[in-house]
Amino acid sequence: xxxKKELTVSAIENGTVIDHIPTQALFQVIHILGLEEYxxxxxxxxxxxxxxxxxxxxxxxxxKHFTKDEISRIxxxxxxxxxxxxxxxxxxxxxxxxxxxxxxxxxxxxxxxCITNAEKVPTSFDVVDKVxxxxxxxxxxxxxxxxxxxxxx
Numbered sequence: 001x002x003x004k005k006e007l008t009v010s011a012i013e014n015g016t017v018i019d020h021i022p023t024q025a026l027f028q029v030i031h032i033l034g035l036e037e038y039x040x041x042x043x044x045x046x047x048x049x050x051x052x053x054x055x056x057x058x059x060x061x062x063x064k065h066f067t068k069d070e071i072s073r074i075x076x077x078x079x080x081x082x083x084x085x086x087x088x089x090x091x092x093x094x095x096x097x098x099x100x101x102x103x104x105x106x107x108x109x110x111x112x113x114c115i116t117n118a119e120k121v122p123t124s125f126d127v128v129d130k131v132x133x134x135x136x137x138x139x140x141x142x143x144x145x146x147x148x149x150x151x152x153x
Contacts, residue, residue: 011086011089012041012062014087015086016064017058017084018074018083018084019058020081021059021078021081023055023057025057025077025078029057029059029081032074035059035061040062040063041061041062042059043059044059045057045059071083072103073106074097076133077149078097079133083096099127101126103123103124104124104125105124107125107152108152109123109137110148110149111137111140114137115139116139124138124139125144126138132145
C-alpha cells in the first residue's frame with residue numbers, strides 16, 4: 001500500500017508567494033526584503049522537495065506585493081524564483097524573476113575606494129553576466145560578483 005506524504009501550508013487570501021528559491025538563498029531573500037520586521041503573517045518553508053530544483057525554499061507573505069526594485073533584489077540572489085501574486089485566494093499574476101540589465105541604488109560597490117562608498121552618490125551598475133552575476137560599476141568600473149554582493153539598506 002502506497003502512502004502519499006503531503007506538506008500542507010495554509011493558503012493566503014491576499015499577498016505574494018515567492019516559490020522556487022534555492023535553499024542556500026532563502027534567508028538572504030528574507031533579509032534583503034526586510035521580512036524579519038514585517039508585521040503580518042510570513043510563512044517560510046526550506047529544503048522542500050521540488051521537481052524544478054532538487055530542494056527549494058518558499059515564502060508566503062500576507063498582504064504584501066513587491067515593487068520592481070524588490071523583485072530585482074530577489075532576482076540577484078534567486079534568479080529563477082517564481083513570484084505569485086494572490087488576491088481573494090486566487091492567482092492573479094505569476095512570473096519568474098529575471099536579473100535586470102541595469103541596477104541602481106540598492107547594491108553596494110565592492111571597491112572600497114569607489115566614490116559611491118565615500119560620498120552620497122547613488123550606485124549604478126551594468127549587469128555584464130546574468131548567469132554568474134557580474135556587475136560593473138558605472139563610476140569606478142570595478143566588478144561586483146555573487147561573492148562580494150552587498151545590499152544597501
